[in-house]
Amino acid sequence: MRLPRGFVTSCDRPNLKDMTPSELEQVISSLGKEKYRARQIMKWIYGSGVTDLEAMTTLAADFRRELGELVRISALRIMGIQTAKDGTKKILYQLEDGLTVESVLIPGKNHWTICISTQAGCQMGCKFCLTGQGDFKRDLLPSEITDQITQARLHTPEGPLLRNCVLMGMGEPLANYENTLKALQIITADAGLNFSGRRITVSTSGLIPGIEQLGRDICVNLAISLNAADNKTRSELMPINRKYPLDQLLAACNRYPLPGRRLLTFEYVLIGGVNSSAKDAQNLCRLLKGTRCKLNLIAFNEFLGSPYRKPNEKDVLAFQKILIENHFTAIVRKSHGDDIMAACGQLSGDHFPGRLPE
Numbered sequence: 001m002r003l004p005r006g007f008v009t010s011c012d013r014p015n016l017k018d019m020t021p022s023e024l025e026q027v028i029s030s031l032g033k034e035k036y037r038a039r040q041i042m043k044w045i046y047g048s049g050v051t052d053l054e055a056m057t058t059l060a061a062d063f064r065r066e067l068g069e070l071v072r073i074s075a076l077r078i079m080g081i082q083t084a085k086d087g088t089k090k091i092l093y094q095l096e097d098g099l100t101v102e103s104v105l106i107p108g109k110n111h112w113t114i115c116i117s118t119q120a121g122c123q124m125g126c127k128f129c130l131t132g133q134g135d136f137k138r139d140l141l142p143s144e145i146t147d148q149i150t151q152a153r154l155h156t157p158e159g160p161l162l163r164n165c166v167l168m169g170m171g172e173p174l175a176n177y178e179n180t181l182k183a184l185q186i187i188t189a190d191a192g193l194n195f196s197g198r199r200i201t202v203s204t205s206g207l208i209p210g211i212e213q214l215g216r217d218i219c220v221n222l223a224i225s226l227n228a229a230d231n232k233t234r235s236e237l238m239p240i241n242r243k244y245p246l247d248q249l250l251a252a253c254n255r256y257p258l259p260g261r262r263l264l265t266f267e268y269v270l271i272g273g274v275n276s277s278a279k280d281a282q283n284l285c286r287l288l289k290g291t292r293c294k295l296n297l298i299a300f301n302e303f304l305g306s307p308y309r310k311p312n313e314k315d316v317l318a319f320q321k322i323l324i325e326n327h328f329t330a331i332v333r334k335s336h337g338d339d340i341m342a343a344c345g346q347l348s349g350d351h352f353p354g355r356l357p358e
Contacts, residue, residue: 017143042191076147088337103148111163119171139176145183168203174210223265229283264293272311281322294329
């Protein structure tokens with residue numbers, strides 16, 4: 001069996017959590033067993049959180065032993081959980097090679113949303129994002145992406161109420177495309193984590209090849225981190241714009257398949273004195289005219305060492321008003337967990353007091 005890209009471990013046995021449902025079926029068939037055994041195994045892993053094959057009592061004892069000699073089942077280690085004043089929770093996970101990543105549990109009405117990471121660090125270098133100011137370590141494996149959900153379900157009181165999943169944590173999902181797609185296939189499998197594709201959103205800084213491939217491979221929501229309506233400003237904030245400028249990005253977004261009444265989401269981080277003026281709002285209206293979309297407006301979340309500042313509330317509301325007057329759905333998103341560095345653009349793995357000893 002071919003190991004996933006970026007696999008870092010001293011163990012040479014493939015990890016069942018890195019396998020999609022179809023890949024697991026192939027493994028089971030190669031051992032001369034019925035394909036439905038793959039579904040049984042997935043339910044043990046993702047439904048019950050089992051990591052010991054011997055505990056899978058619906059499988060014959062000799063089959064469990066045979067499988068245990070060939071494969072393994074990993075589990076992320078929770079190093080610490082912080083709770084913000086608004087109830088938001090930030091979870092620090094340790095990977096098998098000692099690296100750490102963070103995910104965030106965000107409260108909603110009668111449900112919770114989990115924001116998960118797809119890379120340890122990020123290579124995109126967006127100037128307003130703390131993650132992008134640190135070092136990029138590596139891509140996460142499918143197991144490391146999905147296990148942020150599995151462990152949160154098992155070890156937090158909010159786990160049973162997780163309804164939405166957003167890939168908006170550390171890293172650029174579409175720069176780790178193969179592993180992200182596998183993770184999405186596991187997250188949406190009914191024997192896996194059983195999330196509806198309607199409740200999953202993948203966020204990207206604008207990697208056009210990944211946007212186009214994602215639309216062909218799986219049906220999930222797409223959010224684009226936009227943050228400027230002109231190439232000069234966007235390139236200053238987001239270096240990826242030099243490779244994929246706005247006209248090309250918008251063309252790719254307009255080609256993205258949107259079933260039913262679904263809309264693209266454009267995320268716009270408002271930065272005082274940079275992209276938050278009335279003129280910026282008017283330029284944004286012109287740029288997005290004719291695009292099926294909604295906009296999430298996010299006031300910049302400050303962090304130490306950043307030259308940028310949060311705009312005042314008056315400017316944020318004036319910006320929103322112009323968008324609404326031009327018939328756009330524009331929502332000012334409240335920042336969750338900014339007092340524990342858990343808000344949009346603040347994740348790094350370094351601001352985590354009280355972490356458990358390694």
